[in-house]
Amino acid sequence: MSMENMIEIHDLDFAYEGGATVLEKVDLTIKEGESAGIIGPNGGGKSTLLKLILGLIQPSSGSIRVLGLPPVEARRWVGYMPQYHQLDSAFPVLAEEVVLQGTLHRNAWGRYPAAARKAAADALEEMGIANLAKRSFAELSGGQRQRVLIARALAGHPKLLLLDEPTANVDPGAEEQFYATLNCLRRSMSILTVSHDLGFVSREIDRVICVNKHVVVHEGGTLDQATADRIYRHGVHLVEHQHGCFCNCGGREVHE
Amino acid sequence: MNLLQDLMSPEMAFMRCALLVGLLGGVAMGIVGTMVVTRRITSIAGAIAHAVLGGIGAALYLQRVWHVAWAQPLLGAAVGAVAAALLIGLVSLYAREREDTVISAVWAFGMSIGLLFLDRTPGYVDFQGYLFGNILLLSSADVWWTAALDAVIVIPTVLFFNQLLAMSFDSTFAELRGVRVRLLYLLLLIGTALTIVLMVYVVGIILLIALLSLPAAAAGCFARRLRTMMMLAVLFCWLFVGSGLVASYAWEMPSGPVIVLFAISVYLLSAAVKWAIGKYHGKKADQLRR
Numbered sequence: 138m139s140m141e142n143m144i145e146i147h148d149l150d151f152a153y154e155g156g157a158t159v160l161e162k163v164d165l166t167i168k169e170g171e172s173a174g175i176i177g178p179n180g181g182g183k184s185t186l187l188k189l190i191l192g193l194i195q196p197s198s199g200s201i202r203v204l205g206l207p208p209v210e211a212r213r214w215v216g217y218m219p220q221y222h223q224l225d226s227a228f229p230v231l232a233e234e235v236v237l238q239g240t241l242h243r244n245a246w247g248r249y250p251a252a253a254r255k256a257a258a259d260a261l262e263e264m265g266i267a268n269l270a271k272r273s274f275a276e277l278s279g280g281q282r283q284r285v286l287i288a289r290a291l292a293g294h295p296k297l298l299l300l301d302e303p304t305a306n307v308d309p310g311a312e313e314q315f316y317a318t319l320n321c322l323r324r325s326m327s328i329l330t331v332s333h334d335l336g337f338v339s340r341e342i343d344r345v346i347c348v349n350k351h352v353v354v355h356e357g358g359t360l361d362q363a364t365a366d367r368i369y370r371h372g373v374h375l376v377e378h379q380h381g382c383f384c385n386c387g388g389r390e391v392h393e
Numbered sequence: 394m395n396l397l398q399d400l401m402s403p404e405m406a407f408m409r410c411a412l413l414v415g416l417l418g419g420v421a422m423g424i425v426g427t428m429v430v431t432r433r434i435t436s437i438a439g440a441i442a443h444a445v446l447g448g449i450g451a452a453l454y455l456q457r458v459w460h461v462a463w464a465q466p467l468l469g470a471a472v473g474a475v476a477a478a479l480l481i482g483l484v485s486l487y488a489r490e491r492e493d494t495v496i497s498a499v500w501a502f503g504m505s506i507g508l509l510f511l512d513r514t515p516g517y518v519d520f521q522g523y524l525f526g527n528i529l530l531l532s533s534a535d536v537w538w539t540a541a542l543d544a545v546i547v548i549p550t551v552l553f554f555n556q557l558l559a560m561s562f563d564s565t566f567a568e569l570r571g572v573r574v575r576l577l578y579l580l581l582l583i584g585t586a587l588t589i590v591l592m593v594y595v596v597g598i599i600l601l602i603a604l605l606s607l608p609a610a611a612a613g614c615f616a617r618r619l620r621t622m623m624m625l626a627v628l629f630c631w632l633f634v635g636s637g638l639v640a641s642y643a644w645e646m647p648s649g650p651v652i653v654l655f656a657i658s659v660y661l662l663s664a665a666v667k668w669a670i671g672k673y674h675g676k677k678a679d680q681l682r683r
Contacts, residue, residue: 191569212569219565228431228562229616238559243571246552273617293570 141169142205143297143327144190149199151185159185163199163352169296172323174342175331181349183331187301190329191217204296213242216290216298216326220305221282226275232285233270236260239292253292260288264318280311287318298322300330396639408642410536411528415595415634417539419608421546421588423627426609428581431561431619437485437582439602440496441477442589444503446598448473449523450510457514466523467538470593474586477503482582486575526597526649528638539591546584550623553577558619595634596649607656608633614667629659 144167151160160182167173177183188194189201192208203211216239239260240253249257261267264284274282283303290298303319304312322328330342346352399405400412429438452469455461477499484495511518522530550557559567560574568574589601596604612625637652644651 193565193568212571215569217566217569219563224563225431225433227613229613229619229622230558230562231618234558234618235562237555238562238566238570241555241559241567241570241572243573245555245572249555275617289566 143167143169143171143203144329145200145202145205146189147200149189149201150197151182151189151194152197158197159350160189160348160352161350165346165352167297167327167329169327171344172319172328172342173330173344173346175329175346175348176333177348183348184301186348186352187299187329187331190299191215211297213293214296216293216295218283218286218290218298218300218303220302221279221286222305228274230274231270232266232272232274232277232281233257233261235274235285236270236288236292239289256292256294257288260292261285263291264288278311279307280314283307283311283315284318287322291322296326298326298328300328300332302331302333304332304334396643399642406533407529407531408638410531410533411595411638411648412635413536414531414539414591415638416631417536417543418588418592418595419630419634420543420627421539421584422592422605423608423612423625423630424546424550424623425581425585425588426605426630427612427619427623427626428557428561429585430606430609430613431622432581434582435602435606436496437478437481438585438589438605440481440500440503441474441582441586442593442598442601442605443500444473444477445470445590445593446473446507446523447503447505447510448476448507449593450507450514453518454510454514457516467535467590470590471587473503474590475583478582478586479579482579486578522597523593524597524599525647526593526595526600526652528595528648530594535591535594542587542591546588549580554620557581561619596652600649600653603653603656604630604633607653607660611656611660611663614663629656633659 144165146163146165149160149163150158152158163186175183175186185194189196190203190208192203192212201208204214205211236257237249237253240249240256258267258270261270264287266281266284266288269277269281269285274285277285287300287303300319303315307315319328319330328342400408429435448469448471449466450469451473452464452466455464455469456466481492481495481499485492511520519527519530521527556567556572556577559570559572560577564574564578585605589605592601592604608629609622609626611629612622616622616625633652633656637655638648640646640655641648641651
């Protein structure tokens, strides 16, 4: 498998209009097949970096390329999972309809085509939640909603998956299922995860990217306590996780 | 039976007109109301409704003082409502931190300018009719306008339903998938404005927000899908407008307040039923979630 750059950020600065600088002189490269985690204190610029990669905001200076393209043009190949609790929990929509949204495109109109319905069904199957397709999103537990949102991101056949605080507000059982799911997915696509969960970051990813206005990259999968202290510059605690595999990797091409 | 005979009599043309406008308008109200409730923009709809008075006042002033014959109140209302919708929509999209202030300003400005124009307009103006509804102000032309509005609302909703659903549920994700969320949002506000304008004479500016939001809110107590919520909201609109108009005729009361009181009663009943069902199935749902 050739190792192309999924994300290339060079000398990037960002400041909100009339506000202080949020990100300064950021240089970062994420390679194909890589799984990286973004950590950092609140207000350190994690979410801003995610928005820049998604092309929702533009850098003040410097450059950013996703799959070799400007972020807005690369969206077609980027899957995004927001924090589920940011969405309206009472919205009247079925899980299947949520996943189908992952197949939408600019000129879509009328009913979803058969290919889109198949992609959504495959994504639900892959996440092991085909039985939830006709359930209302509002009736699902936090962990189930999270998997529906990952299925939505996968339905568009992404090359790069961006996850925003995937373990926030999820019960421990669902959290373990999620780790296993991620472990399967990382074999077939690049994954960039924003997380506060240092224990998760220490075990499930190849590189730790600490964002606190500047970017510090920690090479290697395991983030030990001493490294976490050095990156955060104040006391943090790592939590160990144990888990097994729950997701169905059978239907997806796996790159070893 | 007496009521049906009364409705068919020539002198009851205004009532037939009101029923037709109410039932046709219920289609647009149910669809737009569902979007307004699920997008949680009822305060925006309230500001647009109040901006209508500014447009009506300006049109009547132009008509009677400057003798501008084409300046009809309905046209003035539409211009005022669409201008308010675009202003609030653009602020909401590009300067969200100012949204609350602009909504309040448009709300108050619409009422103020309308009152000033009406104060300076010579001759009798049925001020209360605009505020609380007066079905005597309706004409057969309004029936055709309302039917046209239904076409303007229903056809794009059917064609772009999936995009509207995605925008309402998660606008950031919809934007990432290429959906023109800003354009759709502005079109939704313009649709809301036009729906409000055509229902002004039935329930009035002050009470319109209730007819826009309560049927959809009551439908939301039972619907698991957006399209079901829209259809239920249309049915509730028909129920409220139909029964409200008939009751207001039978009891000789103004139509707007009667319709709104019906709507509030059914909404409260729906919320209570939903709560009771939730309570009853609480244990079962907990087991399913586990």
